[in-house]
Amino acid sequence: MQWSWSLGRLFGIETRVHASFVLVLLWAVLSSYGGGPAAVIYGLAFLVAVFASVVAHEFGHALTARSYGIATRQILLLPIGGVAQIEGAHMPPREEFMVALAGPVVSFLLSGLFFALSALTGDLSPHSFLGALAWANLGLGAFNLxxxxxxxxxxxxxxxxxxxxxxxxxxxxxxxxxxxxxxxxxxxxxxxxxxxxxxxxxxxxxxxxxxxxxxxxxxxxxxxxxxxxxxxxxxxxxxxxxx
CATH class of the missing domain: 1.20.58 (Methane Monooxygenase Hydroxylase; Chain G, domain 1)
Known part of the structure; x- marks a missing residue:
C-alpha cells in the first residue's frame, strides 16, 4: 500500500496503481519520442486504454465473486497486469470456475466491441487505435486462459x-x-x-x-x-x- 496510489473507488472497490507503473509510462514516452509530441500522446493514450481494459478484466473477477458473497479488497495495477485481491484463498469448485472465467469473458466482449467499432472505420488492423485495442483485448483474454x-x-x-x-x-x-x-x-x-x-x-x-x-x-x-x-x-x- 505504501508503494501504490489510489485511483478511486468503483462499485465500492478501490483501484490502486503500483509506483513501478511509472516505469511503464517512461518506457511509453521513450519508445515513441522519435515521432514527436503527437506520437508520445498517442502512445500514452493507448497505454492508458490498455490498462483500462485490464481494470475491466479484473472487475469481471471481482463482481462475479461478489455475486457469490465474496468481497474484493482492492484491484492493484502492476506493470505486468492487474490483480484483484479477492478475500479467501479458495472457493468451492463451481464458484472458482465462474470467477476465473469472468475476466477473460470481459476481455473477449471488449475485443468484440472494439472490432465492431474499428469495422465502422474500415480498418481492423492492429495499426489503428481501435483495431490495436481489439487485438490487445483478444490477446489478453486468450493469454489468461x-x-x-x-x-x-x-x-x-x-x-x-x-x-x-x-x-x-x-x-x-x-x-x-x-x-x-x-x-x-x-x-x-x-x-x-x-x-x-x-x-x-x-x-x-x-x-x-x-x-x-x-x-x-x-x-x-x-x-x-x-x-x-x-x-x-x-x-x-x-x-x-x-x-
Whole structure:
C-alpha cells in the first residue's frame, strides 16, 4: 500500500496503481519520442486504454465473486497486469470456475466491441487505435486462459480437478502444470529476447510455487473435502488471492 496510489473507488472497490507503473509510462514516452509530441500522446493514450481494459478484466473477477458473497479488497495495477485481491484463498469448485472465467469473458466482449467499432472505420488492423485495442483485448483474454496456474486458465483447471480430488491435490497438480508452463514460456522469452515475457514467466513460477506451499500448510490443519469448505469454522480464511 505504501508503494501504490489510489485511483478511486468503483462499485465500492478501490483501484490502486503500483509506483513501478511509472516505469511503464517512461518506457511509453521513450519508445515513441522519435515521432514527436503527437506520437508520445498517442502512445500514452493507448497505454492508458490498455490498462483500462485490464481494470475491466479484473472487475469481471471481482463482481462475479461478489455475486457469490465474496468481497474484493482492492484491484492493484502492476506493470505486468492487474490483480484483484479477492478475500479467501479458495472457493468451492463451481464458484472458482465462474470467477476465473469472468475476466477473460470481459476481455473477449471488449475485443468484440472494439472490432465492431474499428469495422465502422474500415480498418481492423492492429495499426489503428481501435483495431490495436481489439487485438490487445483478444490477446489478453486468450493469454489468461492458458492453463498456467495461478492464471485464469490455471484456476479453471484447478476448479475442475477440485471437484474430483479436493483442493490440496488439485492445487498441487495445477501448480506443477503452471511451473512447467512458466518454464516453457521463460525459455521461449529468453530465446526470442522478450524481456517483459521473461519477467511474467518468473512471476508465474514463483506464484505457482507459493500457492502450492500455501495450500499444503492450510490443508495440513484442516479438511481437504470440498463439501466441508463452507461448513469448516473460519473458512474461507481472510487474506486475499490474486487474479
Amino acid at each position: 492458458l492453463p498456467a496456474f495461478p492464471m485464469d486458465g490455471g484456476r479453471v483447471f484447478r476448479a475442475l480437478l477440485s471437484a474430483r480430488m479436493g483442493p490440496l491435490r488439485a492445487t498441487e497438480i495445477a501448480a506443477a502444470v503452471g511451473k512447467f508452463a512458466a518454464f516453457g514460456l521463460g525459455a521461449y522469452a529468453i530465446a526470442s529476447g522478450r524481456t517483459m515475457m521473461t519477467v511474467v514467466a518468473v512471476f508465474l513460477w514463483f506464484a505457482a510455487n507459493g500457492e502450492a506451499g500455501l495450500a499444503a500448510r492450510r490443508y495440513s490443519r484442516g479438511t481437504d473435502d470440498p463439501a466441508q469448505w463452507r461448513r469448516t469454522s473460519g473458512f474461507p480464511p481472510r487474506g486475499g488471492r490474486g487474479w
